[in-house]
Amino acid sequence: MNILTKFHGEQEINRENIITFPSGIPGFLDEKEFYIIPLEGTDLFVLQSVKTTEVAFIVTDPFVLFPQYEFDLPEEALEKLEIQLDKDVAIFSILTVREPFEETTANLQAPLVINQMKKLGKQVILNQTPYRTKHKIMTPQEKGER
8 A cells, every 4th residue: 555654755555564553642642553664774763654644753762772771561551552572562762853963852751662463552651760751862972973
């Protein structure tokens, strides 16, 4: 099937790879179906709504940027996503892209959790955590190294 995307124009996608967010994403509760499109040459992806062209999020694997990132999934999320095995889970963080790019932040307080086998997703809001919605993706030391 073909969909119109925010950043890549018309794209052919495999219906089997559509991820369903039964509860939507906070702020976008009517958006239930998304598709992940890799941004070539980067560790970034686009989480594109299948229904609404303008609804697309730049996301990344938070463990690439923040190796010490860790959290326990609430039991309710495990049940809703029908998660049986750790290896079936993919985690993404939504980025707020800024100019210059070094000012970009990652939302570590509300990761996107996806059951890759069942193609089910949910944005999980972590409570009682040191993580915030805006973690700079580059420390001052990294800016100098890159």
